[in-house]
Amino acid sequence: MKLTSFLILTSAVSLVSALGQLGFDLGVRITETECKEASDYEDDLDAISPYGVSTLKVFSASDCDTLEILGPIAEEHRFTISLGLWPSPPDKFEAEIAALEEFLPTIRKATIKSFLVGSESIYRGDTTPEELADLINEVRDVVKDIKDKEGATFDDIPVGTVDTWNSLTNVSNAAL
Ligand SMILES: *[C@@H]1O[C@H](CO)[C@@H](O)[C@H](O)[C@H]1NC(C)=O
Numbered sequence: 001m002k003l004t005s006f007l008i009l010t011s012a013v014s015l016v017s018a019l020g021q022l023g024f025d026l027g028v029r030i031t032e033t034e035c036k037e038a039s040d041y042e043d044d045l046d047a048i049s050p051y052g053v054s055t056l057k058v059f060s061a062s063d064c065d066t067l068e069i070l071g072p073i074a075e076e077h078r079f080t081i082s083l084g085l086w087p088s089p090p091d092k093f094e095a096e097i098a099a100l101e102e103f104l105p106t107i108r109k110a111t112i113k114s115f116l117v118g119s120e121s122i123y124r125g126d127t128t129p130e131e132l133a134d135l136i137n138e139v140r141d142v143v144k145d146i147k148d149k150e151g152a153t154f155d156d157i158p159v160g161t162v163d164t165w166n167s168l169t170n171v172s173n174a175a176l
Pocket of ligand 1: 170171173
């Protein structure tokens, strides 16, 4: 019996290593219209911590003031954030950039694991590959000049996107 449990644990662990590092996709709303508050995030991170997952993924910096509220809490709990940014419509993208400029300086750069511009925006046709590539470059330009709370810049934090594998391998999307 003990041996069986051990073997199951071993295969689970090697499966995780084979998959790479796991993260947790964190919702930022309690209901469709109600945003989470700091205390909700505290509860979330307390609940997730025992699972050995230390990276969070969110879709937006500006929705529900996510970067403002979650950033310092994640940092305090030693989580890193893969920070999503909506590339469209243009006023949403501007709000994302404004959130970066205002709130990245409130945390340490090590708290941000990556900036992810768009989520399936090529697959869904929200942006063309060329438009998305331009926006990714724009985010790179913006974050390289933002200083974190210790004066370090975010210039070496990866900036990329999330999309379906066939969107990423399709030669029609080479601009990306
Ligand atoms: C690649 O993208 C083009 C343009 O969207 C599409 O017509 C084509 O079917 C795609 N090819 C594959 C293999 O998905």
